Amino acid sequence: MANFDWHAERSDLSNIALLDRAPESEGIDLRQVRLYRQGRVRQQMLKYGIDAVILSDPINIRYATGTRNMQIFSMRNAPSRYLLLTANRSILFEFTGCLHLGEGYETVDEVRPSKTASFVAAGPDIHLRERAWAAEMNDLITELVGKGATLGLERLNANVSIALRELGLTIVDAQKPVEMARAIKSPEEMKCINASLRATEIGVGKLREAIRPGLTETALWSVLHQSIIEQNGDYCETRLLSAGQRTNPWFQETASYVIGENELIALDTDVVGCHGYYSDFSRTFHSGPGKPSGVQRDLYKVAHEQVHYNMGILRPGMSFREYADRAWDIPAKYYANRYYLSAHGCGMTGEYPYLYHHGDFPDAGYDGIVEPGMTICVESYIGEDGGAQGVKLEQQLLITDTGIELLSRFPFEEEMLA
Template structure:
């Protein structure tokens, strides 16, 4: 695989595929991408006897239609916009004043104004608002599907769900069909995944070049944000950049900690980038100016070994149980601080499947099959319980008909592998 030029001029960013309404000359058939995704949801609905789904998770709305609007806002303020989809109709209920946004999307048959049935929007009249919302929705569902429809929901406030059930709608959980739909990517969809990764890798390259002792974690992390937004990506989902003794244990959110001389700096990208696709790889850097210590190099070497061992065993048709049994044995001194997963699915967010460590499988694991078209992130966190520093590494791969294809191409640190 050819090496990428991580110091490319700004002009090299030209031609990068951006959002769902990208020009045709960007090289991605976005109509085909949307058609594949919507058909995947409908296929999984039909397999479970679900007549309609009401999708309120903005990521799922985007997956099923390509429509996006205030994605982070919609995750908190709901139901602010929602999608009703049957075997042959898709009606988007869009936020007040934004009904023009999905115009031209061939995946949507009708756009209606949303009614926000939340306490923030309705105040003390919330119960009455929920009741009216549910009665109107039940009438629409009967018009679309007939009497006593089976309707899948994946996110809805409690009062609204209760009112909808009381209005005579038979409710089931839509998480399974939607997650199973999202798990398999088409070849055209993979162009979106790769566009997001290339943009994120440019951002990480800028972040790496900006590293110097004396910066705060937040100042360094902002370099990635600036680059992602400048390339028309969406947002960073977590705050996972830490330095020095804040790299152990993992999951310490980015803050005002000042990066010290020769600190390790660990990053998990978690970028929702171009086309809304999740670019999820992890790297650990060294702040300099001196050579990394023997302990830092050992942590890095072990994490690097774990990731590559677990990548090498992935193959289509493998069960989740067999993967757990064949996965890398975590040395005892690192086991307590292990990452909570061995690997996970990746699409527009982290998604199905979760692949657990062998030791966690009896309590947390479930079985399934690794299939061609899944994109998988292989994880490692290595840090001793009570140790000063730790190393986070992660690679994103595509499961093919014969093995895997590496998707994340950002290089590892030669000085930490020496």
């Protein structure tokens, strides 16, 4: 790939040009990735009898078009930008002053200004804005696919959904077709996932090197965050780094806790990295200066065993129920603090499917088939109920036609396995 000409015409400095020609895009046909993903959504729409979908979740918009704009803001202020997708038309409604961000994408036929139907934008008369919004969208959908169409929605105000139904549209949930579309990755899409993982592993390496007693959790976590951003990643979706006694129970957000000597430090990356793809693996480190204790090593070895056992049983064609029945049996003393999932899908975020533990399957589980092209994260958290510390480990992998391919390559701690 030729070096980017920073003195080229302004058209070459557009959003899409910079993203497609960035260093992390080397060797990836992003046009093919975008067309594949949009085709997947349309295939699922046809399968479930949906004439049109309105997507307002920015992750789903990015999946279906490749466009991005103020991801976190858009999540909080939906619908501030949204996509109308039919079998043969893709219209992106972009935030005020941002229409240029949707230009040049082969997955976007037209860019129009959005009309935000939120309370902060519309004020006390929001119901009038919502009804006007619904009427305009109904007219457009009728023009494109006919009267009384079946419309899929995934994130819209309740009053907008009600108004659309009152106008004669058949409203269905778009979550299923979109999630089923996202679940199967193309070979070119896998290049994006691997690029995100490699960048995240660089960041985790820098974090590991920075570990020392006396550093706060927040200072340590910021090392990863800085590395992700400087490599053109998007953001860290969670703040899951904790140390010492704050490693048990899990899910304690990174705080001002000062890391002590010879403590465990547990990390779940949860990185939305370059190209918008999720890089999701977990590691647990030791702060030094001494060696890990026997208790710390035992916790680590048990977590390591759980992850690798469950990776070993995953195969294409396996049902979710079969996986739950065959999965590693969690020892009783760790069961209460078990991670809430045994494994989960992973793409542009954590996604379908969720694979539950055997004991949780009757109440929470659902069945399905593990398919080639799915990317799966296998989870473990090991810590006794009321214990002083715990270990979090996780691996990201691809389901292939014959088995699995390990995607996350960051090493485990040899001194914890000794």
